[in-house]
Amino acid sequence: MKIKQFEDRYLSHYSYAILSECEKKIVLIDPSRNPEQYYEFAREEQAQITGVIETHSHADFVSSHLEIHQATGAQIYASKHMQPVFPFTPFDDGDIIEIGHIKLKSLNTPGHSNDSISIVLEHNGTDKAVFTGDTLFIGDIGRPDLRETQQNAAALREELAEKMYYSLRDKLMTLHEEVTVYPAHGAGTLCGKSLSSSKSSTIGNEKIGNWALQPMTPGQFISELTSNQPFIPAYFPFDVQTNIKGAPSFEESVSHVRISETQPDEITRETWIVDTRAEDTFKQGHLPHSVNIMEGEKFETWLGTIIRPDESFYLAAGSSDQLVRMIRRSASIGYESLIKGAFVINEADEQNPVLDLDHFKAHKDDYTIIDVRNRSEVEEKKLFENSISIPLPDLRNRINEIPTSKPIVIHCAGGYRSAAASSLIASETGSPAPVYDLGEAVKQFT
Template identity: 55%
Template sequence: MKIEQFEDPGLAHYSYAILSEGVREIVLVDPARDPQPYYDFAQAHDAKIVAVLETHPHADFVSSHLEIARKTGAVIRVSKLLGAEYAHEAFDEGDSFTVGQLTFRALNTPGHSPDSVSTVLSRAGQDVAVFTGDTLLIGDVGRPDLREKVGNLTARREELAKQLYHSTREKLMTLADDVLVYPAHGAGSLCSKATNTASSSTIGAEKIGNYALRPQSEEAFVRELLADQPFIPKYFGYDVALNKAGAPDFAPSLRQVKRLATGTALRAGVLVIDARPEAVFKQGHAEGAINIQQGGKFETWLGSVVGPTERFYLLAADADTLTDLIQKTAKIGYEPLIEGALVGTPSAAATLARLDVEAFRAHPGRYTIVDVRNASEHAHEPLFAGALNLPLPELRERTGEIPTDKPVVVHCAGGYRSAVGSSIVAPALPATPVYDLSEAVKTFPVRSPDAAAHA
């Protein structure tokens, strides 16, 4: 037996290939949008993919389960509760199947979603590992607030949190302490608050170190779990629906993206996503363009700022970067929204002036300060007294709340989000100077919440 873990750092996503070496057959769990790494693994081991397990319809990435099934003949197994619109076999508690000497059995573990299934892997009657999807993560559990309005089944976050309490305690924590835990996500995923950077664990280690598994009442668990959850990106509901239906094949979908020649005139009224470095962007860009740079979890921020019904142009500094960005866009299923992709910018009419950081440091009260961090970040680590907190995913809809009587300075925690934010605010306030504090934010001390409250 061999368990191979595949990682996508941009989405903090883990997927798995389990090889039964005796029969040279592979079971996949929660595959990413690009199926090629799994085909490569199968070829390298002279093996065949025979099954694909989906722990739930994912909100933060698009899965290749349907494409893989079409190409290889593999059986897709999902909970009957998912309401899958593609050919599949139901895989719920009491169901199991074997591949060589390996047995895979289902545990219904609702909480992150109503249709979540964890899969226990056994060999020779001994439980070896459990693939927990987003139910149990390393040092955390999945967030319970993503399925209130989307999916075949919906439920209020409080009800899902209660289900998660029982799923962890009555299903997963009853497994042996040495059973390996393989989750679908790690630190940095917006499917949880997880900060632990480990990629796997054991049931025993999680009982000791996971705050969500410590002895506590259901009421206390629900209260703690629901506090300070991250924002919900605009694309999450869209991806749940796309995964429920099954996404189009990856490579053909990429080929359908229109590549435009440098200098092509862009259609008026279509959003422009300019992924060039912020220093280059500020020197000149198309009017109204939004500066979402290649690094810094591009796909997450694209899907947080841009809605799943908006078409957009995608601009990059060079051809290789453009190809990478199109692939990142496809990870969240947004590639059909690309009106056209091109290198460079067709217009440099708009600019963003550089902030005199020392003048700002000396007299911050002379500026309107906009903090585009999450509400919890703003509350727990305030930087400037009186700053207006407009979280980046909400900023396009809330620029009207920004006063225009003083120059505006936009900041985040490290500079990436403020580059996006300032590019959104500037065209919305054409008569007001707008500046990006950028990486200089790191030179300002974090104020304690108590100090900020009394400032």
């Protein structure tokens, strides 16, 4: 038996291949959008992919389960509660997949979502591992509200939180303490709030160190789980629906994006340009109606937060190689379908003003200061007494709240979010007031 863990560090996502070495068969769990790494593993092991298990309908990335089924004939397994459109085999409490000496046993563990399952791996008659999806993380658990947009979302979150309480105690905590825990996400995901950077754990260690597995009443658990959760990006409900239907082929879909070495003539101010170049390059020259979402660790998250899934956009980069990378990264959340065109920027006339840092330090009251950090960051420490807090995820909906009678200075915690926010505000306000990005200089005030 062999367990291979794959990591998408940009989305803090873990997927898995379980290999029966005696039968040369592989079952995948929660594959990411590009299936090539799983095909490569199968070739290396001279094995056949015979199954794909989805632990739930994912909100934060697009899965390749349908493409793998179509390419290899592998059966897709998921809970009946997912109600998927694609062909699948229900995989719920009591259902078992057998490959060689391995048994994969389904546990219904609702809480993150109603269709969440965990998979216990039994080898030679002994439970060895559990793949917990977004139910049990290392040091934390999955949040219960990623797909709920209805008016009664708060009530639904509490209902799911109560289900999570019992899923953990009645299902996962009953496993042997030596069983290895393999989650679908690690530190950095928005699917929880305080995940460890460890990539695996054990049931015993989680009973000791995970807050959610400590003795408490259901009410205490629900209150803690539903409080102070991170924001929900705009693309999450879109990805849930994409995964329930099944996404098109990765390579085929990205190949449909039109790439140009020059700026397309048909660009209008009604369509956003997502400029992925470095902040200083963007400020020296960019196109109108551009938002600077730089190539970085969290590009996908901010792309899917700022650009809504019912919009289209142009993708711009500094080179052809960068353009290809960013198209493929956009596809990991299903956004390649929204790209009207992709092009390399050679010349652009729009420029951002440079902040006189000494003047700002001496005369902060002469500026409107916008803090685009998350609410929890502001509550922990406000950096400027007279700043206005508008978290970046809320910015497009609250742009009219920004006073334009004075020069505007934007800050976050390190410069990445403020680069996106300042470009967004400069494009949207239409005000003659200059918009400055404090950028990395914010560290001088922390």
